[in-house]
Amino acid sequence: MSPSPRRAVGWTVAVALVAAAVLAGAASAASGDSNPAEDAAPAPDPSVSVALAYEFLDARVDQFCDGAGKCLPRSYEGGFFTTPSWDFTPSFVYDDALVVIAYTARGLPDDIRRAETVGETLLFVQENDPIGDGRVRTSYEPHGIRQGRMEITGPGTFTGNQAWVGMALARLFHATGDQRYLDGALQLGQWIQTNTADMVRAPYGYTGGQTDAGVSLTWKSTEHNADIAGFFGQLAQLTGDPVWGERASVAAGFVAAMQNADGHVDTGTLLDGSTINTHPIPLDAQTWTSIATQDPRYDASLDWTLAHLIGTDGPYSGPGISNVDVSKVWFEGSGHLALALRLRDRPGDAAQAEQLLSSIRLAQRDAPNGDGKGIVATSTDGLDSGFGDLYYASLHSGATAWYLLAASGDNPFHLPAD
Numbered sequence: 574m575s576p577s578p579r580r581a582v583g584w585t586v587a588v589a590l591v592a593a594a595v596l597a598g599a600a601s602a603a604s605g606d607s608n609p610a611e612d613a614a615p616a617p618d619p620s621v622s623v624a625l626a627y628e629f630l631d632a633r634v635d636q637f638c639d640g641a642g643k644c645l646p647r648s649y650e651g652g653f654f655t656t657p658s659w660d661f662t663p664s665f666v667y668d669d670a671l672v673v674i675a676y677t678a679r680g681l682p683d684d685i686r687r688a689e690t691v692g693e694t695l696l697f698v699q700e701n702d703p704i705g706d707g708r709v710r711t712s713y714e715p716h717g718i719r720q721g722r723m724e725i726t727g728p729g730t731f732t733g734n735q736a737w738v739g740m741a742l743a744r745l746f747h748a749t750g751d752q753r754y755l756d757g758a759l760q761l762g763q764w765i766q767t768n769t770a771d772m773v774r775a776p777y778g779y780t781g782g783q784t785d786a787g788v789s790l791t792w793k794s795t796e797h798n799a800d801i802a803g804f805f806g807q808l809a810q811l812t813g814d815p816v817w818g819e820r821a822s823v824a825a826g827f828v829a830a831m832q833n834a835d836g837h838v839d840t841g842t843l844l845d846g847s848t849i850n851t852h853p854i855p856l857d858a859q860t861w862t863s864i865a866t867q868d869p870r871y872d873a874s875l876d877w878t879l880a881h882l883i884g885t886d887g888p889y890s891g892p893g894i895s896n897v898d899v900s901k902v903w904f905e906g907s908g909h910l911a912l913a914l915r916l917r918d919r920p921g922d923a924a925q926a927e928q929l930l931s932s933i934r935l936a937q938r939d940a941p942n943g944d945g946k947g948i949v950a951t952s953t954d955g956l957d958s959g960f961g962d963l964y965y966a967s968l969h970s971g972a973t974a975w976y977l978l979a980a981s982g983d984n985p986f987h988l989p990a991d
Contacts, residue, residue, distance in 0.1 A: 617934040623980050626937065626973050627679065629947035630672055633970055634687045637664075637715030643697055644690035645715040646672055646970050652942035653954060653965035663712040663726040666734050669695065670741035671974035671985070677744045678983035685748055692745045695738055696757050698723050707760030709738050731790075732769050732782040735761045736800035740985060743807045747988050755811060762808050765801060766820060774846035778827025792850070794841040795831045795858040798824040803865040803986030810988060828862050829870065836873025837881070838862050853895035853959030856882055856906045860913040865986040867916065875913055879925065886952040888939070889932050897959030902952040904933050908975030915982050926979070933976050941966045948972040 633646035647661075648668045654661040669691050676688035699709050701723050711727030711734060718724075739761040746754035769779040771793065778798045781790030805821035808814070831839045831849065838858040840850050859878045863871035882892040884899030891907035893899040911929040914922040933948060940949045950969040957963055978985055 617938050619930070619934065619980065622934045622937055623977060625946040626948065626977055626980075627675075627684075629944070629968070629973055630675065630970065630977075631683075631687065633947075634672065634691060637662075637719045638690060639719055639721045641693075641721070642690055643694040643718055644687070645669065645694045645713060645718040646691070647715050648712070648970050649950070649965075650968045651944070652949070652967040654967045662715055664715050665712045665727070665971070666695065666698075666709050667737050668969070668971035668974070670737040671971050671978075673741035674744050674983070674985045675974035675977040677748045677989075678978055678981045680748065688745060689749065692742060692754060694718055695742065696753060698725075699738075699757055699760065707764040708735060709761070710734075728785040730764075730768075730783040730787075731797070732765055732779055733794065733797040733800045735765050735782070736797070736804040739765075739804045740800075740807060743804070743811060743988065744985075746811065758804075758808065759812070762805060762817065765804075770820075770823075771846055772823075776827050776830035776842075776847070777823055778830075779824055780846065791844050791846055792842050793827060793846055795828055795838055796841075796855070796861055798827040798841075799858075799861040799865040799986075802828065806986075807988050825866050825868075828866065829868075831858070832870065832874065835877060837877040838871070838874045853897045854881075855895040855959070856892050856903070856910065860906070860909045861986075863913045864909065864916060864984055867987075872917060872919070875910075875917060878910060889936055889952040891929050891932050891952075894956060894964065895959035898957035901956040902932065902936075903950070903956060903964065904936055904948050904952070905950060905969065905972040905975050907933050908948075908972065908979040912975075912979040912982070912984070915979065916984060930976070930979060937976075942968065944968060948976050 634644050638644040645664045648663065648665045649661055673688045673691050676684040695709065698713055699707065702708055708730045710725050711729045711731060714724035714726050739758045742754040742758040765779060769782060771778060771780050778793045779801050781792050781794055781797060783789055801824035802821045805817045805824065809817035809821060831841065833839060837854055840853065840855050840858055842848055843850050856878060859874040863875055878892065881896060882899060883890065884893055884902065886901045889902045891902035891904065892910055894903045894906060907929045911926040914926040936952060937943060937948055938945060940952060943949055947968040949966045950972050951964045951966050954965045955963050
């Protein structure tokens with residue numbers, strides 16, 4: 574693909590600026606008038622960085638609202654997703670859930686207000702789904718929400734998405750006491766149980782959900798089961814019903830069955846629901862298992878991650894999406910790896926987490942296609958996920974929310990202490 578005119582112009586300007594900087598630096602060095610260390614831009618201040626990241630989310634949430642208190646932030650903007658001929662605006666419910674949880678993590682009055690506007694939209698799309706069985710879909714069009722209607726852009730019903738939206742609604746119930754949020758979360762939990770529970774094919778757990786065409790997926794995902802372990806644990810806590818705790822234990826048991834002898838956790842199963850899928854090895858199977866379960870057995874998966882999934886791309890360092898490609902940094906992954914290390918809190922973990930957060934803050938300030946506030950998905954375009962798609966250096970609401978959760982030490986898989 575040829576670069577768009579806008580990106581080509583940006584590259585030309587960047588090259589010119591770099592050349593000018595090199596010439597200026599050479600002249601200064603020759604004159605002996607300057608210390609390069611003193612000339613370097615100061616490291617971004619963490620508290621200012623966090624405030625700017627929330628400003629980014631504020632603008633995204635406020636951009637697409639109707640007159641009835643519903644808002645839906647677009648997931649990606651800039652770079653690959655915004656060209657003179659194309660503007661990709663869909664909102665992925667996974668990202669929306671993270672935005673809600675990040676707002677509840679800080680919990681200022683305007684944060685809760687904005688979290689509720691997104692929560693109202695999630696309830697709206699759940700209530701108005703054409704099937705109407707408690708599910709939500711992969712993504713929706715914010716322009717439709719602003720016009721007071723629902724427009725599904727990703728019809729798939731994947732189990733992990735149901736769990737993430739459920740955790741967001743559980744957080745809103747915990748923060749506001751509004752029963753509608755808990756009712757919505759319970760509907761999502763029941764959809765997962767009814768449509769994806771597999772107690773026939775060991776290791777027992779939960780399957781992937783349904784395709785765009787409504788066909789049931791037969792594989793099981795470590796990531797999805799970690800999500801369910803966290804979500805069902807929250808439902809058990811909020812309802813006092815032990816059945817949700819028992820179901821959370823089934824999901825956690827599946828995750829444990831995916832751990833390899835060297836410590837890493839495999840991605841899940843093949844189509845038969847039993848044979849372990851060993852390639853690729855994704856980051857979130859290492860980090861989310863640790864964050865969701867808080868089980869010390871996954872200390873080994875974090876150690877494996879630090880040894881095998883960390884790469885460097887120019888001034889940035891951090892993890893890739895999987896072991897297939899560590900040539901670029903996945904800043905969303907940097908966020909949940911930093912959080913996992915902060916929560917584990919072994920000697921050296923705080924320093925490792927701070928290195929990851931520092932690289933995110935540097936990207937917030939300097940990365941291609943950034944705006945000085947939000948976090949781009951990757952350090953440069955073309956990060957191979959290992960699952961058949963590429964990720965790009967475009968501003969991303971989900972990556973920004975994960976940064977804020979990591980910066981605050983807030984665990985999205987668990988409800989805050991009262």
